Amino acid sequence: MSIFKQLIKSLYSTKDMAKFRFQGIGKTILFVFLLSLISAIPSGLYMSTGLVNGINSLQTIFEDEIPSFTIENGTLSSALKEPFIRENDQFVFIIDSSGYTTVKNLQEYENALALIQDEVIIRTNNQSQTIDYQMFEGVLMNEEDVVQLIHTFESLMPIMLTVMMIIMYLVISFISFLQVAILAILGLILKNVLGLRLKYRHTWILAAYSMTIPTIFFTIMAALDIQVPYGGPLNWFVSTIVLYLALKEIPRPKQTR
Known part of the structure; x- marks a missing residue:
């Protein structure tokens, strides 16, 4: 299954998400980069539009x-x-x-x-x-x-915008991977509560996909320029709930007598 199909599945099916735990780490890393790219699009567009409009307005003002x-x-x-x-x-x-x-x-x-x-x-x-x-x-x-x-800044603006967007994307990616790592640790706690036999790599993979819903939601809100109250805590809360629901879809090991 491609990461784009996984993206769609992660929006509504925790049962399918639970199956992703067996895939390789490399594919999951690529998925986190995809989420980071999606979340960076509104900020990148606003930044580039603001700079272009600013330069054009400055030229008008300097007349x-x-x-x-x-x-x-x-x-x-x-x-x-x-x-x-x-x-x-x-x-x-x-x-x-x-x-x-x-x-x-x-x-x-x-x-x-x-x-x-x-x-x-x-x-x-x-x-x-x-x-x-x-x-x-x-x-x-x-x-x-x-x-x-x-005038010099205007001529260099395409290069500067490219560099600024790359830096912004790398920062967002770093924050995303940090969130996945923390969620994966929470996943270890939740899997013990649910009596599951999972390793950190499994909870790390599930944590990455549990971020899909809040990432898409906050990207849409950012694109519409809508401020979400308590956005940070809400992001963590939703991701944790989705992670918990995905873990619940994993069959528990049979108890030996």
């Missing part, structure tokens, strides 16, 4: 007059007495040398780029990243240099 500023010795300087803000439907650009704007102030924006007193804040899909100006120590930058930097 307006940008105030003069310099970044030197790790500090932003300008003649502005209040934050310069340009906003459209998808992106916000801010220059603020007053110290008023912070990461917390930007939480109301989904996508934003802010040049503030001592760092640049990049906010994409409600996630913030900061770059300290000290990284450019000894380099004098002004508004023309930033415009050129944006």
Whole structure:
């Protein structure tokens, strides 16, 4: 049975899941990578869309007059007495040398780029990243240099997106394998309660397939941009219940008199 058929079976049949315990570890590892890929799709799409929209919006914003500023010795300087803000439907650009704007102030924006007193804040899909100006120590930058930097970033964006998506996928895969390992340990406890003769490799395989339902559910919710309350505990609870039901489908060994 292919891993795609196993994926479908794992959504509704714990009896079939119980039969998977005899398959090789390699196939199960491939299945975990498949689940990780599925769960990474919404985040990857949101991230790429946010970056593309952000660059396009920046180009539109820079068509307006940008105030003069310099970044030197790790500090932003300008003649502005209040934050310069340009906003459209998808992106916000801010220059603020007053110290008023912070990461917390930007939480109301989904996508934003802010040049503030001592760092640049990049906010994409409600996630913030900061770059300290000290990284450019000894380099004098002004508004023309930033415009050129944006154009450079645009040309490198396909490569950067690819690298970011690969890193994100590897992180999600690591977390998935860690969850499988922990669930497999819980499976050892459950198999003792049920009186089953299973090894760790068997509970590890069943743990991997028990993650199918919560993975698909949370992927759909992420694609619809719906926040699920107590998502972490709910994920663990559902996976554990499915694992328990799969273990119950395994025949108990006959008692010898």
